[in-house]
Amino acid sequence: MAELRERQILLVHELMYQIKVREAMTTPVVCFSPATTFREIQLCMKEKKFSGTPITDNGKLVGIISIDDIISAFDHRRIDEPVGPYMVRDVITVPQNYSVIAASNIFEKFHFGRLPVVEAAQSCKVVGVLTNSDILSHLLMAVNSIAERFEHEESVSGNIARRPTDTLRFELVPDNFDLAGLASTAVKKHLQKCGVNPAILRRIAVICYEAEMNAIIHSLGGYMEVQLLTDRVRILVVDEGPGIPDVEKAMEPGFTTANEKIRALGFGAGMGLSNIKRCADQFSIRSSMESGTEVEAVVAINPEAGTAPASPGKPAENTAGRVP
Amino acid sequence: MTIRELVQILSGEVLSGEDKLDRTVEDFAATDLLSDVLAIEKENYALMTGLTNAQILRTAEITNACCVVIVRNKQPKQPAITLARRSGIPLVLSPHTMFDACCRVSRFLEKQNGGAARTSNPART
Numbered sequence: 001m002a003e004l005r006e007r008q009i010l011l012v013h014e015l016m017y018q019i020k021v022r023e024a025m026t027t028p029v030v031c032f033s034p035a036t037t038f039r040e041i042q043l044c045m046k047e048k049k050f051s052g053t054p055i056t057d058n059g060k061l062v063g064i065i066s067i068d069d070i071i072s073a074f075d076h077r078r079i080d081e082p083v084g085p086y087m088v089r090d091v092i093t094v095p096q097n098y099s100v101i102a103a104s105n106i107f108e109k110f111h112f113g114r115l116p117v118v119e120a121a122q123s124c125k126v127v128g129v130l131t132n133s134d135i136l137s138h139l140l141m142a143v144n145s146i147a148e149r150f151e152h153e154e155s156v157s158g159n160i161a162r163r164p165t166d167t168l169r170f171e172l173v174p175d176n177f178d179l180a181g182l183a184s185t186a187v188k189k190h191l192q193k194c195g196v197n198p199a200i201l202r203r204i205a206v207i208c209y210e211a212e213m214n215a216i217i218h219s220l221g222g223y224m225e226v227q228l229l230t231d232r233v234r235i236l237v238v239d240e241g242p243g244i245p246d247v248e249k250a251m252e253p254g255f256t257t258a259n260e261k262i263r264a265l266g267f268g269a270g271m272g273l274s275n276i277k278r279c280a281d282q283f284s285i286r287s288s289m290e291s292g293t294e295v296e297a298v299v300a301i302n303p304e305a306g307t308a309p310a311s312p313g314k315p316a317e318n319t320a321g322r323v324p
Numbered sequence: 325m326t327i328r329e330l331v332q333i334l335s336g337e338v339l340s341g342e343d344k345l346d347r348t349v350e351d352f353a354a355t356d357l358l359s360d361v362l363a364i365e366k367e368n369y370a371l372m373t374g375l376t377n378a379q380i381l382r383t384a385e386i387t388n389a390c391c392v393v394i395v396r397n398k399q400p401k402q403p404a405i406t407l408a409r410r411s412g413i414p415l416v417l418s419p420h421t422m423f424d425a426c427c428r429v430s431r432f433l434e435k436q437n438g439g440a441a442r443t444s445n446p447a448r449t
Contacts, residue, residue, distance in 0.1 A: 026402055027402075137403060141406065141410070145410065177377065177378070177379065178378055178403045180378075180379065180382065181378075181379060181382030181383075181385075181386065182382075184382075184386055185382065185385055185386065185411075188385070188386065198388075202365075202367075202386075202387065202388055205386045205387075206362050206386060206387065208386075209362065209382070209383070209386045210362060265358075265375070265377055265379055266356055266357055266358035266359070266373070266375045266377070266379060266380070266383075267358055267359055267379070268359070269357050269359035269360065270359075271359040271360070271362070271363050272359065275359070275362055275363045278363070
């Protein structure tokens with residue numbers, strides 16, 4: 001185990017050197033001229049949801065404006081003035097061909113939210129913007145694709161045999177929407193390889209995804225555990241809080257506490273828990289304001305029953321027992 | 325209809341998955357509410373949406389959608405494009421509004437079915 005962890009750390013470290021800034025950065029980037037007013041930038045920030053922007057003059061980087069500058073412009077009643085005289089002129093940049101480790105070191109040293117990415121060292125031509133979360137997302141995607149490649153190689157060489165019990169476990173990170181759904185997709189792919197019937201697999205995937213999104217949106221973090229047994233799949237999602245005050249109410253279709261940001265992502269319709277229940281053969285939820293929420297769903301996979309999908313929402317005959 | 329035909333009908337631009345355009349589109353879902361997509365049971369359907377985040381591809385992958393169409397030429401965010409490439413689900417950009425896009429699809433289907441009104445499985449809720 002310790003050896004595995006060491007290898008994982010080595011891999012991430014190696015990737016930090018391998019991944020170039022241009023692969024992880026956001027591009028194209030919105031730039032403004034020094035003649036733009038604070039208000040124009042603020043409106044654009046609100047619409048496009050970013051919190052800082054490079055200021056360019058004829059394509060050349062001349063400064064940077066962050067949300068803090070906008071707030072102080074409000075404070076000093078100069079929101080309708082051009083940003084030119086007030087912007088930070090001494091901008092630290094990172095060339096696109098550098099490794100993300102270089103950018104990561106700059107972030108650590110200066111505590112910046114973002115770095116303008118320039119075409120080459122000594123160049124003032126902005127080609128993108130890089131944030132810490134860009135690096136993290138790209139890194140995790142890279143790790144995931146390596147893992148998938150290994151899995152693929154293993155399955156090609158026939159090493160993945162259907163074992164009587166087989167458990168997958170994923171950590172769920174709150175508020176990370178770029179990675180939301182990664183765990184559920186991995187579960188789906190894995191169970192597909194294990195030969196789970198496609199219609200049943202779809203229900204399992206929806207349960208995982210809804211529960212994963214719930215944990216990412218509402219909780220302080222937690223984990224998802226998916227267990228493949230001979231006749232059923234058991235999905236357990238446990239979070240560390242804050243707990244659901246009224247579970248019965250939370251189960252009502254349409255009841256939601258999600259904010260505007262979540263709804264803008266297309267979620268938060270208040271359908272999650274009832275949809276999990278609909279897709280599961282057995283469902284249980286426990287929540288406490290002290291320890292958090294635990295959702296458990298069981299789906300029968302009936303390998304002998306052939307290809308006919310079990311009717312959703314109704315317990316399958318061979319799993320009559322209730323979830324404790 | 326195939327994804328290729330859908331792209332033509334919607335004057336679409338294929339952002340990823342060019343090699344999979346000959347797959348058949350069996351059904352459609354047009355919504356900005358992914359929770360709804362998760363609650364209905366459709367297979368090999370085209371997900372038409374005004375959203376541009378990575379979750380449209382995640383939802384498509386989880387629910388076995390065959391392609392994702394973003395309406396009104398809204399540029400998808402980078403994570404969405406990356407995920408489209410990785411999942412192999414074609415991602416299409418259409419200049420039409422959601423309403424016009426739906427009308428175009430509907431007209432095509434009616435023509436294809438010889439004018440017969442199309443019935444689809446009602447959403448289970």
